[in-house]
Amino acid sequence: MRYAMRILAVSGVLSVTSLMTGADAQNPVADFFLDGISDKAEDLMAKARSEANAVTWGVADAAKSTIEAWKQANIELLDKAFTDLSKQHQELFNNMNETMDRLEAGENLVVKDAEKLTVEWASVIKDLPFVDHSPEVMNYRPRVIIPVGEGEVPMVVDGPSLGSASPSLNSGDKRIPVARSTDNQLLAKLNRADLKFDEVKSSFVEYKLSFDNSVSSWWRPWTWGKKERIEREATVWLLPKQMASFTITPMMPSEDVAVGTYSTQVGGRGKDTPYPVNVPLAPLWVDQGYVYDTATIAQNKFFSNAGGDHADCVGAKIDSIKSSSFTFMMQMGHRSVWGGRRDAWVNCNLAIPIVKRTPSRVKGDEITGVLNWTDDSLLSLPEGTLDYTVTLKMFNGRTYVLTRETADPTGVISVQKTEKGLLFRPKPPSDF
Template sequence: MRFREIVAAAALIVFVSSGCATPANAVISEVVGGTILLNKMKESVGSLIDQARDAGDFTMWRALITMRDALDAFERTSGSLLDKAFKDLDKAQQDFFRKADADIDKLTIVKDTTLDDINGITAQWAQIIGTTLIGNGKPYVVSYSPRVVVPEGEDVIRLKILGPKFADADVRLVLSSSASIGGASPLAYEADFRLNRKELSFKDISSSFVDYSLDYKEDPDSWFNKERRKKSDLTLWLLPKRLAHYKITTRVTVSTRETDTKTVNLGQFKGRNSRIPRAVPVPDSALGWRIDLTRRNEIRLIQGGADKGRCEGIEDNSITENGLTMFARVDNRDQFMNTRDAWTDCSISLPVYRIPPPQEADGPGQEGDLGWTKDDSFPLPANLISIKIETAIFDKRAPIFTGAGADKYFEIRSEGGLIILKPRPPREL
């Protein structure tokens, strides 16, 4: 495919994806040269990549990496285009540059850019890379995965790199200035490498990046430049060992049970040869006090002063929470002409309880660290009023949840009487 056709195809992707072949906010000088324009765009994208890395923004970083790869692919296939001024390009070529310029502006002003915008940009430029490289006839990195790696999992990580002509390009992955490894049976459009997860330097609470280079023959089909080699940058984002720290606190209703023992003066019982019953109400019943039937064996009659009388007993069947019936016995105390009533003074000791209106109080809680591969759970108390889940995520955000919810790296579910914190490692398009 000739270069003009390649750029036209890429421009068609821009038109279909964005609905506009010429973004209104993309203004480019008519006289600027292709080389200057392309280098300036690559410089801007490189600066934004560094900012996204520092911020730990994987979504933005991925979009910018894809755009950088697209600009590299464009440069490789441009031929004499780079010697021309912008005004001398045809409409399809100009639209290609306008698209890049507009997307760089959009990704620069992050506060005005939605997640859908960023994901859309990533998808569009991924398509453009593939279209631009069709028919080029040289090895080149179209994409690779994974770009993000979690600290837990199988020891061997398969790094898969897609691109044309790898089978003949003597592909090697450069790990450092002094070490490299060969690909495992490279195919025409794929090279595989095996990385050891244990050898990667994962941090505890912050993410980091590791940079590799893919080293390969630039043009293995060329007679004169067959041994000339080229490098393409590959960056892996290493997630920290701790996704987030969380603290769960709850507020619950608490019903307390107050207990006490109250003594009631029953007064005086008078009479002759009789059994005198008396109903005993619960003292302070208006305040919620009741007889504590679980302690009924603590009910006691208290004998006071007496003359031929006594505090004799309690009607067992009469005992309820609301009161009871006791009885006293008075005998015959008549002597000759001296006749008068026998008497006795009685009191009673009652075990009582009351349950005040429910009060709000701090309930059970939980604090811990959430990793990338295992759920954490918290049992909800039955008398729950409210719950607060405070989180401190590795990217320095600290969202607070009051129940089920979701973050881009985890979700919180409420099911089966549990709060479940479920990690969601970033997934690539």
């Protein structure tokens, strides 16, 4: 931060965080305070150009022009305490300072707010009392032009005595007719079709305004009637034809699967007969949400013989397998003892597969596309979509992640959920 100190505007009361020289710390001189806002605006403009952020650039440039114009029209007030300014001008500059602070902190400024601020600040310049001021460019608008809209874009240039200074406006070699609205305001009509809007990148166009300035002095007769031609540049940011690119990430139904093994042992005794045993799932596993993996149990590969005499472990009875129990079958033969038949027996080790399935969500295939300034876009979501996120990369370099509950943060596009999918509806701004 290159400022000597930070001036904060809170509830209309100004305070300075560092000591000042030559001014009451509670009532900084107007010039000092305004220079601080101008410095912020200048830094923001440089950063905005590097980040392709047309909204911030336009607002910061408008603030800088407004301050410079106000200072030239109110030189006698610059050494006054800030609190000596009119309440209207205190509120104006406090609002401007707060806006610069918000932008410095990376806070989003939506387009409709940018439009409102630049119009308000331009109206301040229009009403300034430029008494006996030489011709000069104090402000111009728009600073940002979009690719769509009326065929003619009105360009307004404000400044003292411009109307009587033989003004002319050029873009390169092309001369653009300029009319006088008042002696302090010029109006030119730019042809939108002549502006070269790139498909995906911002671009700039430079306009040169030329006007006469008298260099005549009464004590130098040889200068009487002489004038010099002065040139000033007006830079306009042209937004790309593509307003935004988007990525839709649908959230699809899925499940998390955890597997385990319930180990137990069963056994039986009998003679020449099948021997069934009911095997319920232990409460320990039931309480954790597990059930039998019925499909795997049906393969009958989960058991082994733990010892016996003339009997076998057979396996699960297929039609008995349920999520919490099944019937395990053993086959008893007989033992021949002294010419008679005695009971057979067997023990079986069971390592029963169990599973817990928990509903969850997974990202589906992403849907991508681009949006222009005029056309609605309806995008279908996959069947069964539970939710979605939309990532918008806007023309101004900002990226937003929207959900079903997120309101439009940009002011230039709405995202609506319909029965058929997502509807992107552009709301193009005016030139600002």
